[in-house]
Amino acid sequence: MRSSSLSAPSSSLLRRALVPLVATVALLGTAGASVAGAVEACGSVITAPLTRPVSADDPCPSTDPVVCRIRVLPMDEKVEAQRTRMRYHGLLDDMRRTEAAMREAGASDEEIARELVDMRNQAKEITRAGMSPEEVRILEERNIAKYGNPLGPTADQLHAKYGSWPQVIDASMRTSYAVDRELSLEYRPCPV
Numbered sequence: 001m002r003s004s005s006l007s008a009p010s011s012s013l014l015r016r017a018l019v020p021l022v023a024t025v026a027l028l029g030t031a032g033a034s035v036a037g038a039v040e041a042c043g044s045v046i047t048a049p050l051t052r053p054v055s056a057d058d059p060c061p062s063t064d065p066v067v068c069r070i071r072v073l074p075m076d077e078k079v080e081a082q083r084t085r086m087r088y089h090g091l092l093d094d095m096r097r098t099e100a101a102m103r104e105a106g107a108s109d110e111e112i113a114r115e116l117v118d119m120r121n122q123a124k125e126i127t128r129a130g131m132s133p134e135e136v137r138i139l140e141e142r143n144i145a146k147y148g149n150p151l152g153p154t155a156d157q158l159h160a161k162y163g164s165w166p167q168v169i170d171a172s173m174r175t176s177y178a179v180d181r182e183l184s185l186e187y188r189p190c191p192v
Contacts, residue, residue: 042190043093044086050078050184062178069138070182077132082183084130088175089187091123095173100192109165116172117155124151 053072060068070081095116102112128136140150147153153161158168175187 042188044089045186045188046082046184047181047186048184050075050082051182053078062182064176064178065138065142066176067178067182069135070179078183080130081135082185084127085180085183085185087130088123088127089185091119091126092173092175092187093190095119095123096189096192099169099173109169113159113165113168113172114155116169117153117158120172121151 051071053074056072058071060071062068070078073081098119099112099116102115107115124139128139131139143150143152147157149157155168158171159165162168162171173189180187
């Protein structure tokens with residue numbers, strides 16, 4: 001009997017001690033999830049559902065032929081184009097890590113710029129491997145017309161255009177806002 005009279009107050013005391021502890025753990029878990037959510041909000045972020053395809057006869061509001069092509073893609077191809085773009089954004093994050101490592105190793109802005117322009121061109125080749133021949137043709141025609149190179153500008157062309165290697169570095173890690181928007185994406189660089 002003695003044990004039962006002690007267990008009631010002990011049980012109440014235990015509950016009073018555990019409830020705040022459990023609440024604290026729950027709050028910490030929520031805070032941890034919020035911090036994790038904030039960290040995860042980098043790279044490719046889907047901003048909205050993909051828009052339905054439009055008719056090829058509809059006038060395209062963009063001057064970018066890639067955007068015009070995306071607008072008319074069937075939904076399954078749009079989904080694949082979005083996935084490809086997300087992989088491309090991942091490669092941009094790789095470039096940011098490369099820049100940080102090269103800076104730490106003492107590389108010059110020119111060395112970093114040349115490496116990043118090469119990486120960007122390799123990234124284009126990698127992402128285009130998952131595209132249809134028609135999509136690749138459109139991209140390559142645009143780049144040949146604009147830069148004389150199917151993959152885009154060289155480091156020297158970018159240096160001539162921007163006038164400094166730091167600006168070439170910045171340009172090499174940009175993404176097309178118009179293409180990203182058409183694919184309901186936003187690229188947010190991840191911390192290095």
